[in-house]
Amino acid sequence: MNTCDTCSHWQWPYGDDGERHLCCHPSVGSREVPFRDGAKIENRGDATGIITGPKFGCVHWEALK
Numbered sequence: 835m836n837t838c839d840t841c842s843h844w845q846w847p848y849g850d851d852g853e854r855h856l857c858c859h860p861s862v863g864s865r866e867v868p869f870r871d872g873a874k875i876e877n878r879g880d881a882t883g884i885i886t887g888p889k890f891g892c893v894h895w896e897a898l899k
Contacts, residue, residue: 836895839888843896848885857884859894 838844843859862884886892 835891838886838890841895842898853887854885861894
């Protein structure tokens, strides 16, 4: 299964537990992208995007480089 912990878009640690990161895929958090196949989380301070745990799965998964 393609999960966040093996995805190149799962980049920025979020919180103190080290388990959650911010997804940086262009479909996530961008006001310019139609949200037909993406997600939108409002800007909450210094981060805009979706925050996931390591085993969250997604159709936008791309292998780590």
